[in-house]
Amino acid sequence: MRAEKNEDLCLRIGVRQGGCSGMSYIMDFEQKANTRPDDSVIDCDGFRIVCDPKSLLFLYGMQLDYSDALIGGGFSFTNPNATSTCGCGKSFAA
Structure with a gap:
């Protein structure tokens, strides 16, 4: 999917309030230039994953x-x- 967009993208993962169990997972592509200084960054096999500190x-x-x-x-x-x-595995309670 990243290759189809032909851009320098990373994957942002996180959580937000909502979903059947109280919190739901979020994932979206984001320009590498838009990452924030307080994001945690994981580089894996040439792919960058970012996550905000609260998530x-x-x-x-x-x-x-x-x-x-x-x-x-x-x-x-x-x-x-x-x-x-x-049951769908896309939300959770902590």
Whole structure:
């Protein structure tokens, strides 16, 4: 997806209030030039992931996986900070 946009992008991950369990995950592409000085930055295999400090409190130790399976495919979040998650796996309570 990043290659299709043909831009210098990074992936911003975070959390916000909402979702069935109280907090939901957010992910979006962002220009590398728009990252903030207080963002945590992870470089992995030539790809940059950024996260704001408030979200990092809820995401520290989380494992993000992707599957292209026809059933149950997409991103999956394994978050050790979640006390409960919803059935779709896109929101959680901490």
